[in-house]
Amino acid sequence: MASRHIVIVGGGFSGTALAIQLARHGTAGLKVTVIEPREQLGRGVAYGTRDAAHRINVPAERMHLSAAEEGDFDRWFRASPAYEKDADARWYDGKIYPQRQHFGAYIGEQYALVAASSAVVLRHVRDTAVGFDNGSVITASGQRYQADDIVLAISHPPPALPNILKTLKNNPALIANPWQADAFSAVAPDERIAIIGSGLTMSDVVASLHRQGHRGSITAFSRRGQLPRPNLSGQFEPRALDYSQPQSATAQGWLRRIRDEVAQAAEQSLPWQLVLDDIRINGQRLWQQLSLKEQRRFLRHLRPWWDVHRYRIAPQVSAVLQQLQDEQRLKVRAARLAGATAVGNELQLTLKPRGAEPEALTVDKIIVTTGPAHGSLLSSDALLSQLSAQGRIQADPLALGIWVNPQSQTLNGSGEANPHLLVVGPAARGRFGELMGLPQVAEHAEKLAHQLLDNAAHSQNGRCPASLKNF
DSSP states (O other): OOOEEEEEEOOSHHHHHHHHHHHHHOOTTEEEEEEOOSSSTTOSTTTOOOOTTOBOSSOGGGOOSSGGGTTHHHHHHHTSHHHHHOGGGBOTTSOBOOBHHHHHHHHHHHHHHHHHHOSSEEEEEOSOEEEEETTEEEETTSOEEEOSEEEEOOOOOOBOOOGGGGGGTTOTTEEOOTTSTTTTTTOOTTOOEEEEOOSHHHHHHHHHHHHTTOOSOEEEEESSOOOOOBOOOSOOOOOOOOTTSOOOOSHHHHHHHHHHHHHHHHHTTOOTHHHHHHHHHTHHHHHHHSOHHHHHHIIIIIHHHHHHHHSOBOHHHHHHHHHHHHTTSEEEEEEEEEEEEEETTEEEEEEEETTSOOEEEEESEEEEOSOBOGGGGGGSSHHHHHHHHTTSOOBOTTSSSBOBOTTOEEEOTTSOEEEEEEEOSGGGHHHHSOOSSHHHHHHHHHHHHHHHHHHHHHHHTTOOOSOGGGO
């Protein structure tokens, strides 16, 4: 292969997985630079946490870099000292749910191994990409990295503060970003807590508070008041749906189909999780069969229900939530925040339950767990802001991230593909739909790596599209 340079902006799981796959399958002459300010690669928002209460949400056997390596992380963890030290990782059915930091360590080790053995030159630059000029990525330190291809692996912007809380943004009773280091260090054991959101992040927050000995009341609320379902325990054969049968390509049509499949599974004493797992495996293809109108309908009406059934939690975390609910220390409400006022060191909240009169709630702390503000991704990052202002990229029409074509190439303001500016990971889910769970992100990274390498081979033969400088 002729000399070629691929720059990956972002070194969380998505960017690191792509770099590993490029190094595994690339040849001499290829150089891959990952621009990531964190000290270690593979430790983004999800796997950078050091909190022992934060566990992977699926069994370790399902966490991998490629389908061919299924079970590799499970074997790696069982052979590590952490396995003996963390008895709570083992569930009664024999499956293990390690702390998320251990999966981050595993990915970092895989990167180090391939970097030491590959003919491809891998480099981790501890810096932040802030601009683009004439085919080069510019970093905060003023360095320029000329690239043949740039891959954006930026996917999780900071949480957005609800408008109703903006007057409290400097109040110490407000914890606006639960992912910040030591976010809960100022929470006293007996303080009353309110949590906006009832999904995966809320579950992590409750598990963290429980681990540090919090004894006070916790009220978690969201518009529908739905908790993530627990993961499947026990051993079951996969259940494959028959996708050849006639099926309406509508959100409502698929809702009926899934309910029918779940009912049929129940008749055979099989859990509903098997149906959702097969839908997940085929999710990208099914999503792209829906019209934009139906995709919007799904997001507006069905997404909350899909999320709590699709993105399930580790049984250890589910057990904590159940224990606190049984003890009346955790209450989950279907309500929205209608008012928030600081009175001394307390917060006076007004909750508006669904179909009921407003209620007053007095707390000592309020924690925002509404998740990353994906709709604000392009304005949350200096490089993305510049590319957007220049019309080189655009938000997808569903406000989930960056608009790309089926080849993961970004689309400019005129809807034309930029063949040398691509996206890997969740920021591309407006196109692909099912691109948040790790197996799908890993599959996307592997596929994109092969695509980039094929393009490089074509470039060597003089068949590559216009250069990055001119996109």
